[in-house]
Amino acid sequence: MSRTNTAQGPPRSAVGAGANRWVVLLVLCVSLLLVALDATILHVAVPSLTEDLRPSSTALLWIVDAYPLICASLLILFGTLGDRVGRRRVLLLGYALFGVASAVAALATEPSVLIAARALLGVGGAMIMPATLSILRTVFPDRRERATAIGVWTAVAAVGAAAGPVLGGFLVEHYWWGSVFLINIPLMALILPLGRRLLPESRGAADGPWDVLGALMAAAGVLGCVLGVKRAGAGDPLLALPTAGPLLLGAALLVLFVRRQKRRPHPLIDMRLFSRAAFTTSVGCIVLAMLALVGLELIAVQYLQLVLGLTPLETGLRLLPLTFAAMAAGATGSYTLRRIGPRRMVGWGFVLTAAAVLLLTFMGQHDRPLLLTVGFVLLGFGLQTTLFSAYESMLSEAPQRSAGGAAAIGETSYQLGAGMGIALLGSVMNAAYAPGLAAVPGVPAEARTAAANSLGEAYQVAEQLGGAAGGALHQAARHSFVNGLHITLFVSAGLLLLGAAMARRLPRVMDCPVDPEETSGPEETAGTEETAESAGKPATAAKVDPAEPAVLVETAAAWAEPSGLSRSSEPRVPATREAIEPAGSGRPAH
Numbered sequence: 001m002s003r004t005n006t007a008q009g010p011p012r013s014a015v016g017a018g019a020n021r022w023v024v025l026l027v028l029c030v031s032l033l034l035v036a037l038d039a040t041i042l043h044v045a046v047p048s049l050t051e052d053l054r055p056s057s058t059a060l061l062w063i064v065d066a067y068p069l070i071c072a073s074l075l076i077l078f079g080t081l082g083d084r085v086g087r088r089r090v091l092l093l094g095y096a097l098f099g100v101a102s103a104v105a106a107l108a109t110e111p112s113v114l115i116a117a118r119a120l121l122g123v124g125g126a127m128i129m130p131a132t133l134s135i136l137r138t139v140f141p142d143r144r145e146r147a148t149a150i151g152v153w154t155a156v157a158a159v160g161a162a163a164g165p166v167l168g169g170f171l172v173e174h175y176w177w178g179s180v181f182l183i184n185i186p187l188m189a190l191i192l193p194l195g196r197r198l199l200p201e202s203r204g205a206a207d208g209p210w211d212v213l214g215a216l217m218a219a220a221g222v223l224g225c226v227l228g229v230k231r232a233g234a235g236d237p238l239l240a241l242p243t244a245g246p247l248l249l250g251a252a253l254l255v256l257f258v259r260r261q262k263r264r265p266h267p268l269i270d271m272r273l274f275s276r277a278a279f280t281t282s283v284g285c286i287v288l289a290m291l292a293l294v295g296l297e298l299i300a301v302q303y304l305q306l307v308l309g310l311t312p313l314e315t316g317l318r319l320l321p322l323t324f325a326a327m328a329a330g331a332t333g334s335y336t337l338r339r340i341g342p343r344r345m346v347g348w349g350f351v352l353t354a355a356a357v358l359l360l361t362f363m364g365q366h367d368r369p370l371l372l373t374v375g376f377v378l379l380g381f382g383l384q385t386t387l388f389s390a391y392e393s394m395l396s397e398a399p400q401r402s403a404g405g406a407a408a409i410g411e412t413s414y415q416l417g418a419g420m421g422i423a424l425l426g427s428v429m430n431a432a433y434a435p436g437l438a439a440v441p442g443v444p445a446e447a448r449t450a451a452a453n454s455l456g457e458a459y460q461v462a463e464q465l466g467g468a469a470g471g472a473l474h475q476a477a478r479h480s481f482v483n484g485l486h487i488t489l490f491v492s493a494g495l496l497l498l499g500a501a502m503a504r505r506l507p508r509v510m511d512c513p514v515d516p517e518e519t520s521g522p523e524e525t526a527g528t529e530e531t532a533e534s535a536g537k538p539a540t541a542a543k544v545d546p547a548e549p550a551v552l553v554e555t556a557a558a559w560a561e562p563s564g565l566s567r568s569s570e571p572r573v574p575a576t577r578e579a580i581e582p583a584g585s586g587r588p589a590h
Contacts, residue, residue, distance in 0.1 A: 029156040031091070075412045134202075138400055167183075170313065209266070214261060326384035328381060337388075447464075
């Protein structure tokens with residue numbers, strides 16, 4: 001019997017039952033928390049696993065970078081695949097893969113096994129990240145509620161990224177380095193059956209075949225760009241073949257991908273989205289915000305550990321005010337967005353972040369806890385405000401049928417911004433730091449060259465030299481690093497003010513129009529019939545399969561009184577163009 005779509009009320013697990021929407025959000029946030037934690041939790045475990053596995057310098061680089069590289073490159077592939085085969089299906093597969101890869105990583109005894117496990121974690125993360133955001137877009141069709149949900153979602157992402165070093169430091173101090181992966185397994189064992197039971201299935205437009213070649217081109221293009229940017233951030237010359245080669249190849253593949261999508265009648269990503277000023281501006285603001293955040297966090301961690309002499313755990317605790325401020329910004333973001341609109345919210349978020357960065361230029365060679373706390377609070381609140389409003393504007397500009405592709409674009413922008421931040425601000429920092437070591441008295445030229453690579457290496461060289469020369473080099477490197485930090489902060493503030501100017505292209509007010517795709521009944525499957533709707537009322541007639549007369553009766557009853565609520569207590573959202581099905585069922589819930 002063929003399933004025929006009728007004019008029906010919102011399914012129970014998607015948009016019809018108010019309480020269930022927030023349960024779905026909770027499941028999505030827990031899964032996002034794990035992915036965000038895994039992006040940063042390994043950093044403090046690197047010394048311990050290096051001592052245990054003895055990887056080469058190249059292997060160690062791949063152990064750290066395999067996860068973000070693979071994850072960033074596959075976001076578009078799995079985001080658009082979820083639009084075709086079902087976002088819940090892709091998400092659940094990502095959960096399973098993430099759990100298996102975590103077990104392999106925790107028990108790895110060889111560097112090659114750990115690299116492979118980290119790559120599999122990247123594949124799982126690429127399945128999870130866009131699926132969470134696109135399901136959120138579907139489950140919350142009302143923009144006001146969706147703004148609240150995105151505020152929670154972005155706050156959880158910030159909490160995961162910031163809590164990673166703190167949790168990792170605790171686990172490494174009390175257990176072994178593999179425990180940073182092992183904690184994923186019980187959480188995934190819990191969330192996989194919960195997700196299978198509670199999450200709704202949803203799909204986007206399924207017209208025409210899925211463009212496999214285009215998806216692979218996008219994956220290879222993003223991989224090349226991110227790899228080149230990361231090499232530049234690690235200090236490799238920009239024009240060297242290992243850096244310029246991946247960058248040029250990746251950029252060329254992305255250009256070909258865009259041209260291919262414009263020519264295809266059924267593209268993976270509707271490039272017309274970029275003709276909308278709000279969508280393009282939101283993506284650009286995400287890139288700039290992440291560029292500032294990740295670059296500044298990296299430099300701040302070096303400052304706290306190498307200049308102030310804090311332990312990794314103490315460093316993580318010092319960064320907690322940034323996390324709490326980000327949580328507060330996410331919690332209040334929906335209210336603020338309704339009051340002042342996207343343009344002012346993003347613009348003033350960038351301005352507040354720039355002010356925080358300029359305040360941090362008063363940091364010196366001695367600890368100033370109050371200054372750092374105030375600066376980190378302003379920084380976390382401003383950046384989270386910007387990211388929240390940019391993500392909300394981007395998702396609201398994209399139709400539901402393209403939610404997976406739009407989410408993948410947002411997450412790819414997030415990853416590219418993070419990589420560019422490390423590369424750009426790291427290069428500025430290196431350029432400002434090295435000249436300060438050019439004329440240290442009593443230090444051989446070879447030692448000065450080695451010390452110019454990083455502050456940590458300068459301390460090692462100074463310890464080897466000893467005596468007056470070693471003390472002079474130590475003091476000069478410390479002073480030069482702080483000066484370089486100030487210059488980098490000024491550059492970062494300039495970029496943030498550029499983002500504030502860019503935000504002027506966003507809408508002035510938060511419009512909440514009725515999406516025609518959320519008020520029409522046709523779905524993407526063959527044989528569906530158009531349903532009519534007039535003056536906000538559901539369709540009264542539809543062609544249905546005679547073998548299923550009960551479906552229409554039951555759905556009409558569900559539409560009249562969804563969840564037993566009156567018209568005044570629960571807003572009714574007509575059926576969307578997408579196929580939204582309760583978890584574990586092939587039929588609509590009544």
